Amino acid sequence: MLEEYLKEWSYLAVFILSALPWVESAAIVVLAIALGLNPIWSTILAFTGNWITVALLISLFHRWQEWRNKKQPAEVRQQQESKKSRQAHKVFVKYGLPGLAVIGPLLIGTEVAVVFAMIFKAPRKNVLFWMTTSLAFWTVLFAAAAYYGFSII
Known part of the structure; x- marks a missing residue:
């Protein structure tokens, strides 16, 4: 009974720990599987x-x-956005955002990758799509590696 009660709290801990900034879901899922959770x-x-x-x-x-x-005058914003910077922005959104989303969680962390993408003014729908895809990929990959790796041992 106590063991079952502790497992229920363990699942809540998995959720809360992975929701903490700079704690990656891929690391938490490996820990959870190592501890014997489903x-x-x-x-x-x-x-x-x-x-x-x-x-x-x-x-x-x-x-x-x-x-x-809203605080910054429109003239200042237009002066800051040259034709080259708009082209660079398009290239980043098309090619750099997927790379940042896929590599970011491993190198700099998910939250930092999101902040970089938003600083570079990537559309938030694109950021959400690519980060969701990346999180799903890495979480499932690490979970499968942990599960099958621990099964072999």
């Missing part, structure tokens, strides 16, 4: 916790950008 539930909860943080960060950063743009 790999499917651990994967779902770790992904969901990390995804909620990403979605919240995108939304808050977008609102902050809107607030900042």
